[in-house]
Amino acid sequence: MPKRVDHAQRRTEIAEALVRVAARRGLHAVGMRDVAAEAGVSLRLVQYYFETKEKLLLFGLQHLTERFGERVAARVRAAGSSPGPRAVIEALLMAALPTDDESRTFHFLYTSYAVLSVTDEALAAQPFIANPDAAEDTLTGLLRQAQEADLTGPGIDARDEAVSLLAMSAGLGTSILVGQRSPESATAILNLHLNRIFRVG
Amino acid sequence: MPKRVDHAQRRTEIAEALVRVAARRGLHAVGMRDVAAEAGVSLRLVQYYFETKEKLLLFGLQHLTERFGERVAARVRAAGSSPGPRAVIEALLMAALPTDDESRTFHFLYTSYAVLSVTDEALAAQPFIANPDAAEDTLTGLLRQAQEADLTGPGIDARDEAVSLLAMSAGLGTSILVGQRSPESATAILNLHLNRIFRVG
DNA sequence: ATTTTTATGGTACGGTCGTATCACAATCGC
DNA sequence: GCGATTGTGATACGACCGTACCATAAAAAT
Structure with missing residues (x-):
């Protein structure tokens, strides 16, 4: 051989x-x-x-999410040696937006897989549904941290805000992808809500 | 003949x-x-x-959006004979969520077309990009109406909130579609933000 | 050195897909 | 009534796609 x-x-x-x-x-x-x-x-x-092609596609999805997870982690690390919760959250949300070729590819293909998973049960069974849940948990945890450090405004529910931010990020990302919105305006919207959640200071 | x-x-x-x-x-x-x-x-x-198949697909998209537009209009009309801006906005946003078979089909296929349009220029040239802009303008107008009627809280920018609500609705819709979130929790999140935008009363 | 196992290339098969072709039925204008 | 036009059916063609099969080169095991 x-x-x-x-x-x-x-x-x-x-x-x-x-x-x-x-x-x-x-x-x-x-x-x-x-x-x-x-x-x-x-x-x-x-x-x-x-x-088989199906196995190739499944591995492709797995590889894609792994690579992107590493990228997000790198971005978070680059946010500073001892960054506050807001900096981490900003890094997380911005990394998820399709602003350059790599994130654009990720967003595009991930959405493609998601759409396929609606009618393909092999894809629907994939743990690729677990990843968004992990993101939601992580973001909720960061917001709770911020609350305990008294960085947030009043009347904030950590999980609700985490869900809102992620849904917004996903929606804005798709808008960018199809050319309806610019990355700048999307980040502006996200920052608007972060300013609402976090106390000014 | x-x-x-x-x-x-x-x-x-x-x-x-x-x-x-x-x-x-x-x-x-x-x-x-x-x-x-x-x-x-x-x-x-x-x-x-x-x-050709391409023409069939284009017409299918056109028909889909038309039918859904009518459905949303019907929902808005059903929101009352002289509904306030909030009721209209609620009807709009809720109608866009995939909660039953018809809206689910619409959301699914619309997203499928959107994904296709990234690599298919014939689809990208379609006015199906104009529709979200129309929704954004409509929603912005309704929020301005609410502001003039002094129904909203302070520090609200109508267009920013319109963009946020629509992005959230789209993101939540996709989550429902792939089975990650329930329609009830999605509507709860949207109502949360409407409560924030509109004054309590 | 020979056998066995791993890696790689080439190619053929069966199916499906979009499109084109040929044929014909039915109706309207005249 | 007749020719022109429009609607409908059946079928064929060429291209591709995923998969299977056959051959073989090369290293490891003996």
Whole structure:
């Protein structure tokens, strides 16, 4: 057999090829041959590492969310060595908006997968539904932290605000994606609500 | 020639067949043969009334938005003979949430089209981008009305709140669609923000 | 050195899809 | 009544797609 290759890395390379071609032509239009060509391998190789297209798509989603999670974490770390809750929340929400190529690709493909999951039960069963819940919990926790530090205004329910902010972020993100709204106006709206939640200071 | 049939109505029937099958199996999976079978006509007929699949899809989107616009208008009318701005806004926002089969289908297919429009320029050129702008203008106008009637709290910018409410409604709608959130919790969140915008009384 | 296992390439098969073609029925204008 | 026009059916074509099959090169195991 040939040069004992690292399967995990090979699968990652192919998955990233999938992401690239899907970002370019749409998830519905991607075929195994396209992925193979984009990755610079033969069709047979794609079949070898992912037996079926469905498995390739599932792994692609998994890889996409992992990579994006790392990116968000990096953004949060970059928000300062000991950032306040508001800075962390801002970093979180802004990272989720499709403002550059990478976040745009993520938002686009994630939404594509979400739409597919409505009619595809294999996708619906995927833990890709768990991620938004995790984001909601994280954001709720940060808001509670801010409340305990007396940084917030009165009459604020942490979970309600977390849900609101995430829903708004998702809605604004889609607006940006389809070209209806600019990233700047979207961040302005989010900051407006953060100013409402956090005490001025 | 044969029994002089009403073309407009025939096209509507076929478009509704398209909507039904797309709602069942996903927009990406719908073929001309499926539409023909669902409408109870031959494949040739679908080709006759819409020369190409692209034209069928475009007309389907147009029909979908028209039907939904009528539905929202009906809901608003049903909100009372002389409803206050808040009642109208509530009716608007609630009608946009996927709470029953019809609104669910609309939200699902509209999002599907939106995702497609990112990579399909024929769809991107469609006025289906104009509709959200119209909704934003309408909602902004209603909020201004409320402000003039002194129904709102202080520090409210009508357009900003309109954008926020619509983004939230869209984001919450998607959450409902993928089964992550219940319609009840979504309406609760929206009402929370309406309570914030409108003075209590 | 030979066998066995892993990796890779090439290619063919069956199905489906959008579209085009051919045929014909039914009705209106004349 | 007749030719022109419009509606409808059946079917064929070419392209693609996912998958399966066959071959083989190369390294590890013996």
